[in-house]
Amino acid sequence: MVNEVFILRHGIRLDIDDKAYFRHYLKRKDDVPLSSRGIIQAEETGEFLKDQHVTHIFSSPFFRTLQTAQAVASKLNLPINVEYGFMEMLNPNWFPADPELLTKKEALSVFPNINPDYESFVQPEYPETDYEGVVLHRVKKALDEIILRYDGTILIVGHGASTESAAKALMLPGSLEGFDGKMCALNKYVRENGKWTFAYCTTDHLSAESILN
Template sequence: MTQTVWIARHANRLDFVNPDWFLTAERPYDPPLSEDGVEQAKQLAQRLKGEKIAHIFASPFLRTVQTAHQVAQLNLPIKLESGLSEWLNPHWMPAMPERLSMEALHEQFPQIDLSYTSRVVANYPETGEEAMKRSGEVARRLAAEFPEDILLVGHGASVLGATLGLIGGTAKTEVNAALCCLVKLVRDGEEWVMELNGDVSHLSQTEKVIRFN
């Protein structure tokens, strides 16, 4: 059996471009995409146009939903999957980050599939090891349950965890998790092969230093 799992990180976020946004934001730990981030997400969508993606799964954070939204213009629904969430690190966030409700997100992004229920739930607080484990677990579960080609849109930590959850390895395994990068994993039988490792060739602008928080 052959299957392709695409894994993308969200595009550039507003607080990376304007750190002062955080100081007055209503939901400071759920930033939207920046203006150039929206352009990156469009470039990602253009790169994936023509690929045989049957399902899109996205972390429920706004920046990942906005990134998935551009790809979903290919007439695919978006399934919000908690297991692809940001690393809920208590050193970054003093509490579970406030996010828009699924209903509020659906008003902005009608492609969201309200009938879908997360297969894995991310719980605050969690260690880096726990974040890697749950994103690896959700990648394996989704690949098994949805045997067609799928796209997972997550964060730096969940891109790394989901990738290693399928190909194996440890946190020391080199996986490029730059903004709006693309990982391509292909299964032939029981074997997973990484054909793209955090590819950013579809982007007109890329970051020089990879940031995770």
């Protein structure tokens, strides 16, 4: 059974650093990748986690989360389990339609550490308009299954809504005390005597101050 959880939001997005032209580069307009700053953040996070005994990595299927997870996985020599339960909130104000993401075959060609045999515990349905009732529920469902079925220390790579939901799911009735939602901030939780406690949050592994956007 899992006894330690790291919760990590992806690195800085391209649309934050390149507001004028980022859509020109995109094959899928709703699947924004990391900026160069975000890539550096992901690499630095991987370096920090080399000594943290992570045993399993779970990532949202969006490109930016897979980029972040791949940077970590390559340094830890671990597979990436693509879990749709940790994907971005499918808010119709953000996505006018169900966002088009990489297929499994496409993802494997770009991110070599993806585990092709992993089957997601959750498949969200578009649209999602209720954060507490829908997003928190599906994140908790995925997290509960993973904690039960896996061992050791896991890393979850998600988004603003899904990382916050993961923290709330662990700390029911939903405390976010100490949690940092900045991009590539690492939040660690530890199970002691059957109860999850917040251990720490750090951005000290990052060479530049991160952002909350």
